[in-house]
Every structure is written in structure tokens, then in C-alpha cells.
Amino acid sequence: MYFSTHLARFSIPDVLVPPFPETPSPVANKFPLPPLFFFRYLGSDMKIAILSDIHSNLEALLKTFTILDDLRIEEIYCLGDIVGYGGSPNECVNLIRKRASRCVLGNHDLAAIDTSHASYFTKPGRIAAEWTHEVLTSQNLDYLSSLPYRLDTEFGTIVHANPARPEEWEYIVSLEDAEPQFAHFTTPLCFIGHSHIPFVCGEDRKTFVLKKGLRALINVGSVGQPRDHDPRLSFGLLDSDSWTYENIRAEYDIRGAAQAIIENGLPQFLADRLFRGV
């Protein structure tokens, strides 16, 4: 089912169709959030924000933290790819080091540590990886080098690409891809990123919202480079108390993020795609 046949592994897909049916949500795609949402999320300790694929986009990350601060959410997990593509790698790593309680390694983080891991990237991706490697501080390179491929947390497993083979960076872009993944985590939830396309997929592969008693694989989308033809930033919000999950989308200063890419001499394509959400 769905579209993965045309999606070349280890490359940036040119055309992506959303892999899973749209998750109905009262708040997704409607930021600023309605008052009821704020009421629901204020004053509880059981809310976790899950961010992925920031890709050196400081403008998107700052907007994300503004949203989380407004909601008083302090527990933040990061699924990797903090860097790559964008123009503000040190600023983004600094913020994640400061704010995220858990973080795993992404393939672009690995390429920034050792650029030989960028050999399968597209040309703009390779150029950005080499530039990122050059400009990252030794402290930030050390931080990225310290990140594990996978973590099992109280609220679920977190991994950049997939729980079956985290080091292989295979994409999960269809129900067929999702099915075998459930055998590779024992927690109720597994959060992933990597494809930059958000979805919720229940273990029955028929349920596309979070449901008590049903394990789920959740892609939180991308903070800094969404690819579902919606240029707004994307991240996940889990309420482990009420067992609800929201994919939050919000506009941010795309112009500023694009300018940082151009000013640092990175390929124009990396700036242009931000406006199109691809």
C-alpha cells in the first residue's frame, strides 16, 4: 500500500505522497492553538515534546521552543538530525544540548562528525555536511559523537530512522515498511523521524491515532525541513496521562532560515525547498 516503490533509499525523494491517512486532530494545522488546547496542556507534568530533523534551522527551532514555553512543556526529546542542510548548526546544537533531556543520533549528525558518511547524500546534502563539519565547535562535535542510535525511555523508544536497524537509516514510508518494525521495540510507542513526513500507525495498521492498548509507531515530522508539501514546522506532543498525541504544525520565519543558508554559501536549492515544504 502507498507509495514507497518510487522512493530511492538513502536519497532525498523528489515527490512524496503522505504515507498514512491524515490523522484527525483538533489542533494540528491550526496554530495558534485554541483555548481548550492550552487548558488541556497547562499544569501537568506528563507532556513530552518530541522534535526531529531540525537540520540547522534556527528560526524553526526558536519558534518551536516559543510554542513549548507558552505551553509550559519542559520535557523534550530529540530524534536526531540536529544539523545538516541549514545555516545555523552550532546554534541548534547548543539549544538542543541545553533543552533536550534525551537525544539520539541522526544520519546527518553522523555525516557532520565524519563526512565519509555523507557519500550517499545528494550533492547539496554533501556540500552542507562538509560545511557543517568545518564550522561545528569541538564541543558540539563531541556532543554529537556521544549520541546513541536508540534509547528506550519511560514514554517510548526513540530512534532516528527505524528501530529494526537504526544504523542502516532505512526509511519507513509505507504500511509495509511499518509492519516489521513492531517486533523491534517492546515499549508501547516508538517515535521516529528521518522521512520528514508525520504519521501515526497503530500496530494493527488500521488505526492512525493513538489508542490505549494499541502500540504505535509515530513519525513526528521535521522541525526544520518538512517534506509533506506543508512548509510549516512539525513536531509531536505526547500526553502520557490522557494518552493522546498531537502533531503540531506552525508557521515560522522561513525567510530568515533561507537567508542563513544563502549567507553561508550553501546551495540555493536548500533554501528554496523550505518555502515549498519538500
Ligand SMILES: [Fe+2]
Ligand atoms: Fe533528516
